[in-house]
Amino acid sequence: MNEHDHVCICHRVSLAKLRAFLVRENPSVASLMTECLGAGTGCGWCRSQLESLHAQHKAGQLPIIEGEHDAYRERRILDNRIKKSVGLDIENESQYDAKMSVEMSKKRVRIPLSQLPVGARARVDCSALTHLPESDRCLLAAMGLADQCEVERCSGHECIIRIDRTRIALARPLADQVLVEPLNPS
């Protein structure tokens, strides 16, 4: 991740600002990281990252966030979307992981089709498509993407899915809009 990328996406607080804050203020506990422009006080998703930056600083290391920024952003957006769909009130990521595994087994969780893992099956929820232009909805219907139909993700590179015996390819922006309910493997 680049120094100027945002660690706290809600409050647009970059890694560079957080590093400067750590050097300047040397906060005694990780919770004081919120004093850096309100980092961590929005959706709360970045709090575990702030804790990690604080711990690295205390260990005398240059604080870093592992991984690419795009993947970081995507994960945060997806996690928050899932959290919202199951109505969870989560304080940190480990609580989130623990609660999610319980909640996913008993609640209906919908994710964007583009996030469905390769080989996984899911049920399409067309009720969430009403915001799409009619031309897109007609296109999806013509391809066989009907409400409650089952699909299987065939390729990770592009969003290629299988409906019955037919394979279709969806453009990524469209696949981001289609919500599906993952099905447990039988």
Ligand code: FES
């Ligand atoms: S990403 Fe930092 S509070 Fe939401």
